[in-house]
Amino acid sequence: MANSRIAGFFKLPKEQKLAALQQQTDLNQQDMLAWDNGGLTYENADHMIENVIGLHSLPVGIGLNFQVNGRDVLVPMVLEEPSVVAGASFMAKLARSTGGFTAKSTPPEMIGQIQVLNIADMEQAITNVNLRKSQLIEMADGIDPILKKFGGGARDLIIRRFDQSPVGPFLVLHLIYDVRDAMGANAVNTACEKLAPEIEQATGGKVHLKILSNLADRRVTTASCRIPASELAFDGYSGEEVRDGIIAAYAFAAVDPYRAATHNKGIMNGIDAVVMATGNDWRAIEAGAHAFAARNGSYTSLSKWWKNDAGDLMGELEIPMAVGTIGGATKVHPAAKAAIKLMGVRTATELAEVIVSVGLAQNLAAIRALATEGIQKGHMGLHARQVAIAAGANSDEVDVISARMVEQKAIRVDLAEKLIWELRNLGAKE
Numbered sequence: 001m002a003n004s005r006i007a008g009f010f011k012l013p014k015e016q017k018l019a020a021l022q023q024q025t026d027l028n029q030q031d032m033l034a035w036d037n038g039g040l041t042y043e044n045a046d047h048m049i050e051n052v053i054g055l056h057s058l059p060v061g062i063g064l065n066f067q068v069n070g071r072d073v074l075v076p077m078v079l080e081e082p083s084v085v086a087g088a089s090f091m092a093k094l095a096r097s098t099g100g101f102t103a104k105s106t107p108p109e110m111i112g113q114i115q116v117l118n119i120a121d122m123e124q125a126i127t128n129v130n131l132r133k134s135q136l137i138e139m140a141d142g143i144d145p146i147l148k149k150f151g152g153g154a155r156d157l158i159i160r161r162f163d164q165s166p167v168g169p170f171l172v173l174h175l176i177y178d179v180r181d182a183m184g185a186n187a188v189n190t191a192c193e194k195l196a197p198e199i200e201q202a203t204g205g206k207v208h209l210k211i212l213s214n215l216a217d218r219r220v221t222t223a224s225c226r227i228p229a230s231e232l233a234f235d236g237y238s239g240e241e242v243r244d245g246i247i248a249a250y251a252f253a254a255v256d257p258y259r260a261a262t263h264n265k266g267i268m269n270g271i272d273a274v275v276m277a278t279g280n281d282w283r284a285i286e287a288g289a290h291a292f293a294a295r296n297g298s299y300t301s302l303s304k305w306w307k308n309d310a311g312d313l314m315g316e317l318e319i320p321m322a323v324g325t326i327g328g329a330t331k332v333h334p335a336a337k338a339a340i341k342l343m344g345v346r347t348a349t350e351l352a353e354v355i356v357s358v359g360l361a362q363n364l365a366a367i368r369a370l371a372t373e374g375i376q377k378g379h380m381g382l383h384a385r386q387v388a389i390a391a392g393a394n395s396d397e398v399d400v401i402s403a404r405m406v407e408q409k410a411i412r413v414d415l416a417e418k419l420i421w422e423l424r425n426l427g428a429k430e
């Protein structure tokens with residue numbers, strides 16, 4: 001079993017980092033190569049989208065220290081923003097003291113929507129659909145024999161009625177489909193399209209849209225963690241102070257949509273990074289997450305933080321997680337395949353549970369920083385490095401230039417350029 005605690009990982013040169021990963025997992029040289037060159041060839045890319053002119057790369061970092069449902073997992077994260085990987089890894093380390101994250105999921109059921117317009121008799125249409133319901137479900141169930149073989153298939157057909165809309169009344173049927181390890185869009189869209197003629201016959205109406213809903217509120221993963229207050233103490237802040245500060249930060253997001261948007265953005269920093277690393281559709285995840293956050297009529301925090309009777313900090317994140325481990329880019333993109341292998345997840349549900357745990361860890365990292373020293377302090381060093389690189393510092397110069405900017409509490413490209421000039425022309429002053 002992998003050990004996700006690799007001491008001093010961040011200090012290792014790239015080859016040693018890769019070797020350390022290889023030691024913990026069954027990744028081979030070929031898998032590693034996917035990260036070395038970004039994974040995609042032009043030919044691969046040219047088959048994925050249209051008008052392809054090249055490739056666009058982003059860093060892959062490893063989230064360390066994660067333990068999810070008792071299993072250590074090394075988490076690949078793809079994003080451009082500094083501090084996210086380090087923040088999530090640090091919070092995963094704190095959560096380890098109580099066994100890491102516990103996660104659970106509902107079955108991987110997606111919703112396909114079928115809109116039916118021009119219905120002359122609503123009551124009769126509803127009665128007819130109800131009468132044919134089991135036949136329609138059976139029909140949808142037979143559409144994807146592969147999914148059926150692995151235990152998936154159509155589960156239900158739910159009727160929703162909209163009496164008032166800009167085009168008058170219409171019906172919407174929700175086809176509930178268990179998509180197992182797929183993200184499910186293809187299976188569900190196909191099933192909805194195939195059912196359309198039968199539904200027109202049953203309702204006497206005209207089927208209009210037939211499409212998956214990204215509000216995947218039947219495919220929800222919940223991750224939770226417990227952190228003893230003593231683990232939270234640092235730099236003169238007591239554990240209780242940090243814990244209560246985190247709870248007050250959560251309270252802000254719970255009641256104010258302006259804050260909730262930013263709070264949830266922090267959660268998505270962690271979530272999207274793993275979704276991207278595994279070749280999944282992060283727009284679908286974003287759409288589902290924010291719609292879910294507003295499901296009770298006002299937009300609120302996706303996570304909850306409170307203290308238990310023993311005074312430990314308790315956290316929970318519940319979110320729709322429509323990700324797959326088969327189909328789409330997950331199977332085409334070599335780096336996505338390597339990412340799934342690195343995590344050692346066997347099902348889409350296991351992948352979802354790791355992703356939501358990373359979201360919770362990332363949320364904790366952000367609100368812990370905000371509730372104590374502020375976000376800029378942690379950000380400053382990494383931000384300074386980016387500014388130094390943007391100003392033209394080479395790899396031998398980046399550390400010294402960024403350290404000098406942090407010292408001067410001014411992180412600007414013009415200052416970095418001046419410092420680079422001084423370093424090159426006047427040498428080190430110290």
Ligand code: MEV
Pocket residue numbers: 081262263264265266267269366367370375
């Ligand atoms: C920045 O990318 C994310 C944060 O704004 C999240 C938050 O405010 O909770 C730091």
